[in-house]
Amino acid sequence: MSTQDGAFRENGEKTNHIPGIYNYCDRWCERCPFTSRCLNFEMSEEKFGDLENVDITNEVFWQKLNETFAETLSMLKEMAAEKGIDLESIELEDENDFERRNEDPSVVHIISHMAKSYITMVDNWFDSNVYILEDDHPELKAAAAADAAQSRPDEDTITLTDSVEVMRWYQHQIYVKLRRALHSAHDEATEDDLGDYPKDSDGSTKVSLIGMDRSMGAWGKIRTNFPDEEDSILGIIAHLDRLRRRTETEFPDARAFVRPGFDEANPGS
Numbered sequence: 001m002s003t004q005d006g007a008f009r010e011n012g013e014k015t016n017h018i019p020g021i022y023n024y025c026d027r028w029c030e031r032c033p034f035t036s037r038c039l040n041f042e043m044s045e046e047k048f049g050d051l052e053n054v055d056i057t058n059e060v061f062w063q064k065l066n067e068t069f070a071e072t073l074s075m076l077k078e079m080a081a082e083k084g085i086d087l088e089s090i091e092l093e094d095e096n097d098f099e100r101r102n103e104d105p106s107v108v109h110i111i112s113h114m115a116k117s118y119i120t121m122v123d124n125w126f127d128s129n130v131y132i133l134e135d136d137h138p139e140l141k142a143a144a145a146a147d148a149a150q151s152r153p154d155e156d157t158i159t160l161t162d163s164v165e166v167m168r169w170y171q172h173q174i175y176v177k178l179r180r181a182l183h184s185a186h187d188e189a190t191e192d193d194l195g196d197y198p199k200d201s202d203g204s205t206k207v208s209l210i211g212m213d214r215s216m217g218a219w220g221k222i223r224t225n226f227p228d229e230e231d232s233i234l235g236i237i238a239h240l241d242r243l244r245r246r247t248e249t250e251f252p253d254a255r256a257f258v259r260p261g262f263d264e265a266n267p268g269s
Contacts, residue, residue, distance in 0.1 A: 017042070021261035024203040026211060028169055033059035034261050064158055066213070072220025076237050079230075109182050111250055114243045115175035115208075121236050122171045129229060158221055166218040170211035174243075177208035181251065198257060205247060205254035212244045 022040035025032065035041045184201035216237055223233045248255065257263070 018261035021259075024207055024257075024259040025262070026170070026173060026207055037261065066217065068158055068217035068220050072216050072223075072237060073241070075220060075223075076216075076234070076241060079234055080238065109250075111243060111246050112175065112178055112182055114239070114246065115178045118236075118239060118243065119171055119175060121239060122167060125229075125232060125236060128232075129226075158217075160221065160225055163218040163221040166214055167222075170215045174208050174211045174215070177204045177211065178247065181205040181208065181254075185251070199253070202251055202254045202257040203259060205251040206257045206259065209244060209247060209254060212240050212247070216240050216244075 016037055017039040018034065018037045021034055021038050029035055029041050032038070181201045181204040184199070184204060188199055188201055219233055219237050219240070223230055
């Protein structure tokens with residue numbers, strides 16, 4: 001039993017914590033809609049403030065980013081069609097050749113390779129466009145002005161800064177969670193009987209997939225602010241989309257994995 005689980009059982013009815021919610025989260029407590037119900041967060045923080053109001057704000061933020069993801073996915077398909085790009089055929093390299101060069105495909109898998117390539121793509125994009133994010137750059141000023149113009153006191157919006165934070169937060173985590181999923185899947189394959197227990201590989205994959213969804217939404221926001229970089233951003237979004245679809249093929253049950261709290265109709269009830 002983990003320290004957190006033990007503490008939860010000791011507290012019993014004294015708290016409204018959701019058991020195990022921290023097992024399949026993205027560790028971004030500042031953006032989590034369930035910090036007030038997470039024992040792991042409570043045990044690591046001394047000052048909480050009004051957690052329930054913070055949770056509501058964060059829930060709204062992710063809902064709006066999910067809307068941006070849907071819009072970005074639609075945009076990707078439309079632009080790919082306009083440019084004559086077949087998203088199904090975009091390849092980094094021949095998959096069979098890649099697999100033959102690795103002794104253990106369960107450890108070094110094509111989706112792991114693609115996730116690592118995404119890390120490099122993000123770093124390269126920011127290195128190439130570092131001037132864009134300087135405070136005095138005209139496009140950044142225009143983006144900030146647009147964000148300010150559409151902001152309302154009663155409505156949160158996804159700003160350019162938010163988008164960059166989202167991309168940077170998930171940039172490495174997508175790869176880390178996929179590596180864990182692949183290792184777990186390798187271990188699970190050696191188990192005689194897993195029964196009906198949820199698979200750690202599916203849970204880890206779901207966290208990674210959510211990171212991909214959110215990152216695609218964030219890149220979509222960046223694209224609207226920097227139209228001159230549309231082609232380079234489209235390439236990154238297309239890479240993420242391809243990784244997302246390959247991951248769903250490799251782990252077809254991952255999306256259906258129910259994470260404690262996050263994916264439950266009545267969490268902790």
